[in-house]
Amino acid sequence: MAFVLAILIFIPILASQFLRSPVLIEPIAVPEALAERGMTSEVVASRLWDGLRDANALARTSKASVDAIPNSQRVQFSVPDVGLSMDSIVRQTRRFFNVYETRIAGEFVCSDAACAPEGMALRLRVLRGTSEVIDLPPVGQQNLRQYFTGAAIQILSILDPFVAVSAISETEPVRATALARRLIRQHHPDAKWAHNLIGNLRSTAEDYRPALAEYRAALALDPQFTIAQANAARALRQLGDPVASRAEYDLIRARLPQSPEVQEGYAELAIGAGDIDAAVEYLKRAAELDPTSPHYFARIGEVEMARGNIDQAKDWFTRSLAIDPAYPLALSPMFTLLAAGMDLGGGEALLRRAADFEPQSAEVQALHGAALTFLDRPAEALAAFDRALAITPDNAELLYQSANMLQNLDRQADAVDRLNRAIALDPYNPAPIFSRGTSLAITGHNAEARADFQRVLELDTSGTQYGSMATSFIDILDGLDAAEAAESAAP
Template sequence: MRLVAVVLLAVLALRVEAASLLERGDPPLPGPLAEVIALIEEGRFGEAELRLAVLRAAAPRDPALALAAAEIAARRGDAARAESELRAGLAAAPDATALWRALGRLKALAGDAEAMDQAFRAAIAARPDERANPLEAAELWHERFGRPDRALPHYERAAAITPDDAWLLWRYGLALARAGRTAEAIAMLERAADADPTSPLPDHARGGLLAELGRPAEAIAAYDRALARRADHTETRLARAALVLSQGRTGEAIAEFDRAARERPDIPQPWVGLGMALERAGNIQGAVLAYRRALERHAEDPIALNNLAWLIALGAGEPAEAVALARRAAALLPDDPSVLTTLGEALRRSGEAREAEAQFDRAIGIEPTAERHYRRALAREALGDRAGALADLDRALVLDPRHALARADRGRLQP
């Protein structure tokens, strides 16, 4: 059974992983400290420590040197030593917000969200007008810990400092959306779009929210505005194509997916979408080719594997290939009832009715539908279980009285 969702490219977003305690910004000015940092980046920690010792002897209270020492300890896996270096630096320079932020990153690495937040709050208290403090706290809560609710006050503070920063407003809008505050999110994304007429990201996100709200015309208008800002924004084109396909505008969807495939021929998503649209239009061979092209780009794309297996099982190729493809899809999505249905049908058509019945059993156990009962009825008939087949056909007709195939086969089995 085909999977009907198009896997779209993720929205491009900064994900603060706290992999380093050093700030990700402009490199330090040429000089001894820059040389130390270069040695750290190269993994030459012993040499970095020797040079750092000379610098610290001359300037023992310099917070940048404490940060470099903590970085060496962190990269060696000694979190306790890293924290000790940071706290010693803060004892000498309590207003050094770079050290507080580094301590917050260190706590984030350890998974201690509350201690992370405390460190950033100390940075905010030291420098209330420094945007980096609340912004990084917001990003860590939002992305690393998956708590947009805790991120929102920090985004609000950062936005109060730089109210026209489009990137910040976009991130704030995404957090509002993930916190379930959809109306506020849409308004914030509008602000972000107005703040930067060149970025498609706010309108792309707004389109997705409007689509989820069941407002497709407004969603398409948002996607169109995003594409007017940047015509080659593949994520938006794919989202727009998926939406018009869901509305039955198949020809328009084919054109959109085809354009996305020409713009980004190296990724599987446009080809998967094109396959779905062509299949909807009845162009089965075109759909098979599109799914094969998706698998050339990513051999383990589960939707392409499943949908291609389904078409081949239904007659577009050899049953053995359908089984092989369906098994690969099931290995990737072992509990997806549509994938299990595809595997069951491929096995049934390959003459492996017993295993087919088992796969249909699993699919029905997860999500019973008329189609799945109908397919299991055919497998049971192949096994000589006429009573079981009739029971499945009866159940299929209860779930969908208009299921013509189930009604016809029931009449055939019990005239």
């Protein structure tokens, strides 16, 4: 009886393991020089695992994606004294039926014996019966986390193309649209998600009629696709058709009576009709249905602020930030209200809590740096900007802002280095060129400073402050040159 019971338990477990198809990340081969610095094979596999999670976070989609895990993190069951393991049985069964599990393998290659980080390049193989090779460029000046996220997006482009497309949609909307169209033409199983993504990109560009057409196309593939239907209702409202919009929300409510998104939709329709009190009640109901979301409290705060109830708006923003101290729809207006009331210390404390809560958000770290700049605390502001740059090292605006803090700390050489990077990334922006000119002038490099100020005059055709200040600096340099010439000519 015990044997029969064991078999009855073992068979469903075996079946579930066979049907479940996680993506296994094998240890990534690394050169010895890299392993000596702590980047072992298992560490690189774990970094790639982190990259897959970051890529899924960038995609911001509710669609389920691949289930990946490093081979070293997998729990394996074995039968004592027999030498058999659940993993080996499942693997042999898969091979018998020619159903191969998906594995990711590869190696890090160095460009020289020292294995300098900027010369490292990753080659990956996605193995699932066949082998597909991914060659990534050298790491260069990229942050390692960004590098592994980029590698993960390349992997997802093979294993889950829609999620890969969604992950680049914010930074590369044109490319994302073209790739989503390709999925649709291929009649990919995720074609409905591709239509919905294109609709979202059109909505972001305030091109609502084509967006509505995409949502309708998604619903033609799956009439029960609630996300697309809610987006269609929103697009109809933005196109000025509240009756059709409400009809869509009513259909969703009939299917999902506890949907907070429907209550929010009704609230937006009430705002459009001028019934603000009803809108607030709808949003309160949405907050009750989804008590862990900071969004609905923040939206009530926005509504109250729009009708001049500043104290009530602050209360609602505070309730939103109690759930998520870094929620942008509450954080930004709350900081604005505090700053308008000349409570810069309170605003800085608000942003400090947000930065501590969301250390991987470059936007929040940068906002905290800006607040510290207003308070004339350059060393702390520089540290905040540095935290933001650790996340997005190629952000020209952050490089410029942090360079200004270095100038305030009289670290002109370091400021010039950062400004050089900012100018390389944004060569037609006069602001970092002007700042570099001031640092060069302070350190006595007058010829290079003059060249920068002349370049500012070429770029600043609109007559902003940079042009007038560049002219003033050129006049000062001319005076210094004239004085030096006169002193040299004196007997």
